[in-house]
Amino acid sequence: xxxxxxxxxxxxxxxxxxxxxxxxxxxxxxxxxxxxxxxxxxxxxxxxxxxxxxxxxxxxxxxxxxxxxxxxxxxxxxxxxxxxxxxxxxxxxxxxxxxxxxxxxxxxxxxxxxxxxxxxxxxxxxxxxxxxxxxxxxxxxxxxxxxxxxxxxxxxxxxxxxxxxxxxxxxxxxxxxxxxxxxxxxxxxxxxxxxxxxxxxxxxxxxxxxxxxxxxxxxxxxxxxxxxxxxxxxxxxxxxxxxxxxxxxxxxxxxxxxxxxxxxxxxxxxxxxxxxxxxxxxxxxxxxxxxxxxxxxxxxxxxxxxxxxxxxxxxxxxxxxxxxxxxxxxxxxxxxxxxxxxxxxxxxxxxxxxxxxxxxxxxxxxxxxxxxxxxxxxxxxxxxxx
Numbered sequence: 001x002x003x004x005x006x007x008x009x010x011x012x013x014x015x016x017x018x019x020x021x022x023x024x025x026x027x028x029x030x031x032x033x034x035x036x037x038x039x040x041x042x043x044x045x046x047x048x049x050x051x052x053x054x055x056x057x058x059x060x061x062x063x064x065x066x067x068x069x070x071x072x073x074x075x076x077x078x079x080x081x082x083x084x085x086x087x088x089x090x091x092x093x094x095x096x097x098x099x100x101x102x103x104x105x106x107x108x109x110x111x112x113x114x115x116x117x118x119x120x121x122x123x124x125x126x127x128x129x130x131x132x133x134x135x136x137x138x139x140x141x142x143x144x145x146x147x148x149x150x151x152x153x154x155x156x157x158x159x160x161x162x163x164x165x166x167x168x169x170x171x172x173x174x175x176x177x178x179x180x181x182x183x184x185x186x187x188x189x190x191x192x193x194x195x196x197x198x199x200x201x202x203x204x205x206x207x208x209x210x211x212x213x214x215x216x217x218x219x220x221x222x223x224x225x226x227x228x229x230x231x232x233x234x235x236x237x238x239x240x241x242x243x244x245x246x247x248x249x250x251x252x253x254x255x256x257x258x259x260x261x262x263x264x265x266x267x268x269x270x271x272x273x274x275x276x277x278x279x280x281x282x283x284x285x286x287x288x289x290x291x292x293x294x295x296x297x298x299x300x301x302x303x304x305x306x307x308x309x310x311x312x313x314x315x316x317x318x319x320x321x322x323x324x325x326x327x328x329x330x331x332x333x334x335x336x337x338x339x340x341x342x343x344x345x346x347x348x349x350x351x352x353x354x355x356x357x358x359x360x361x362x363x364x365x366x367x368x369x370x371x372x373x374x375x376x377x378x379x380x381x382x383x384x385x386x
Contacts, residue, residue: 012050014043022046026053029062037065063156070154072113073106079145087239088207088231093141095234100125100138110149115159118142122165133168140166174309175317176200178369187299192292194258194265195279198224199311201362202252203318203336206311207231210287211240212278214270219263222254222359226337232289248337253355255363325361332358 012026013033021039024046028034040046056062080093104121105113125135143160150158176184181200185193198204204212204226211230218224226249230240243249254262270278279287296311315336322332335355 009047009050011054014046014050024050026050028064029057030064034065061156063153069109069111070149072108072110073102075110075149075154076101076145079148086231086241086244087233091233092137096134096138096141100129100134101142105142110146110154113146113155113159115161118159119162122162136166136168173313173316174306175313175320176305176309178321178366179373180303180305181314181317182370183303184299184305187302188295190264191269191282192279192295194261195287196314197258197261198254199314200318201255201258201321201366203315203322204252205229205244205248205315205337206289208243208248208337209279210238210289213274214266214272214276214278215274217262217266217278219259219266222256222259222262223251224254225251230286236288236290238286243337245337250334250337251352251355252335253352253359255359255366257363257366321365322358322362325358325365327358327361331355 012024014022014024016022017039019039021041022043022045023039024036025033036046036049040049053062076097080090080097083090085093104124105117108117122135122139125138126132129135139160139162143158143166146155146158146160149155181196185196188196195209198209198212199206202224204224207229208226210232211228212224212226216225216227226243228240229243229248230238233239265278269280270276271280271284277286281288281291292311300307300309319332319336322335323329327335335358
């Protein structure tokens with residue numbers, strides 16, 4: 001057996017235990033002596049382990065072995081709180097944690113979450129829910145939390161290393177025709193028809209429509225300015241606040257055919273004071289997703305659109321029609337208020353003049369399709385009369 005008697009050890013200490021095995025200890029950067037997690041059969045093995053610890057410290061790769069002994073649940077909830085998220089994102093993250101992440105990882109410390117455990121958890125969630133999009137969002141959230149734990153030097157390596165696990169493969173959303181948009185507007189009635197048109201030809205998000213105010217409308221210029229949003233939380237509370245992204249604050253030029261619709265709505269339904277809401281219910285209360293949802297489903301059935309067609313799909317309809325009218329990808333992204341840091345650079349050259357051109361092209365396309373539909377209807381009537 002090798003022994004180091006007479007050889008001076010320059011880092012750490014090794015002692016022989018009554019069992020005959022050897023225990024190694026070393027001073028961390030904080031000066032605290034820490035023992036190896038296991039004992040060793042020989043002093044050579046103990047010295048080798050000490051050399052590894054010394055190298056980690058010299059390369060600034062050392063991680064306090066006690067640092068990861070932090071409750072994942074406590075860390076995750078603090079992570080969400082410290083992000084200062086929008087009300088809807090905060091609600092989403094807490095729901096994903098409560099339903100999909102904490103039941104598996106909540107009782108563990110950070111350093112107990114391993115790659116195999118993450119893979120097993122993801123597989124179980126996919127089998128149990130069949131909701132690939134929700135599982136992808138949950139995985140991205142878990143990965144982001146643990147990435148911060150790495151930055152905080154609580155764990156050495158992020159165990160979320162499954163290639164492509166955070167990507168969503170959403171199915172292509174349906175679009176409506178111009179005639180179907182008109183039919184939806186008609187089926188919902190005069191109080192809500194402008195909301196349908198702004199959702200399709202703005203294209204504005206429901207939460208942006210809910211917070212539009214009279215002062216945001218310029219009837220002469222035929223524009224609406226998006227300043228804030230008011231998404232509705234699952235509790236029914238209106239969460240008035242900033243738009244979904246910085247690009248969400250924008251001036252939208254509307255197609256000319258909406259001038260009459262906009263004027264009528266301002267005269268008949270919008271609150272009268274400058275700060276008054278553009279859309280309020282029959283009892284004068286702010287727009288509510290739940291109440292409107294029932295009207296939407298009835299109108300959708302009346303028009304003959306599929307059950308899966310959401311109000312949000314009007315935005316996709318608007319994107320498609322704007323592109324057909326000659327808008328570039330830059331134009332449509334600016335118009336819809338969509339952006340990332342990269343997109344902000346790509347879309348910044350679509351200015352107000354170009355947006356006016358897009359609105360004019362959209363106006364011509366809608367009027368042309370309406371005329372075609374009218375001509376066809378007239379032809380059918382003539383054939384019937386003959």
